[in-house]
Amino acid sequence: MDEEEWLLRHGLRPDERGLDEVRTLLEEQIRLERRSQGYGDTLLMKLCCVQLFHAGRLDDVPLIWRAKTAGFDAYCSIDVQLLCGAGLSRTNAYLESRQDAESRAALERLLHCEEADDFDGFSPARQSAQYVAYYA
Numbered sequence: 001m002d003e004e005e006w007l008l009r010h011g012l013r014p015d016e017r018g019l020d021e022v023r024t025l026l027e028e029q030i031r032l033e034r035r036s037q038g039y040g041d042t043l044l045m046k047l048c049c050v051q052l053f054h055a056g057r058l059d060d061v062p063l064i065w066r067a068k069t070a071g072f073d074a075y076c077s078i079d080v081q082l083l084c085g086a087g088l089s090r091t092n093a094y095l096e097s098r099q100d101a102e103s104r105a106a107l108e109r110l111l112h113c114e115e116a117d118d119f120d121g122f123s124p125a126r127q128s129a130q131y132v133a134y135y136a
Contacts, residue, residue: 001025001044002041002043002044003041003043003044003047006025006044006047006048007047007135010022010051012050012051012054012131012132012135013051013054013055014051014055018051019051019052019055022048022051022052023048023052023060023063025044025048026045026048026049026052026063026067027063029041029044029045029048029067029070030045030066030067030070033045033070033071033073033074034070034071037071037072037073038071038073040070040071040074042071042073042074042077042078043077045067045070045074045077045078046074046077046078046079046082047135048067049064049067049068049078049082050082050131050135052064052082052085053081053082053084053085053124053127053128053131054085054128054131055085056085056086056087056124057085057086058086058090058091058094060085061083061086061091061094061095061103061106062098062100062102062103062106064078064082064083065083065102065103065105065106066102068080068082068083069105080109080110080113080118081118081119081122081127083106083110084110084119084122084124084127085124086124087123087124088110088114088119088122091110092107092110092111095107095110
């Protein structure tokens with residue numbers, strides 16, 4: 001399945017069942033990309049992250065981070081803002097509350113990006129509008 005087929009199947013805001021399928025596909029693509037760069041479809045991975053971003057669930061943040069860090073191409077393709085579907089401050093608080101190394105790394109990256117003004121004018125709604133325009 002490619003990015004276009006997946007988008008037609010689920011849209012940018014999948015229902016509950018669709019979100020489960022998004023998570024399953026994203027995990028599969030992460031495994032492929034970590035096995036060897038280029039095995040995973042990073043465009044499809046990004047779309048899955050956009051779909052999870054629209055759901056705005058904090059418990060998806062670690063999965064989105066794993067996707068972003070699956071390989072160089074994924075890191076470049078998957079915007080750090082996709083971690084923040086629930087909002088930047090809520091995402092930071094969520095990551096601060098977790099004790100695992102992955103969450104600490106994601107939080108450090110978010111804080112660094114904030115300092116670099118990568119979140120100037122950020123809101124989930126504004127970011128969503130950009131993705132809606134991109135995938136239209």
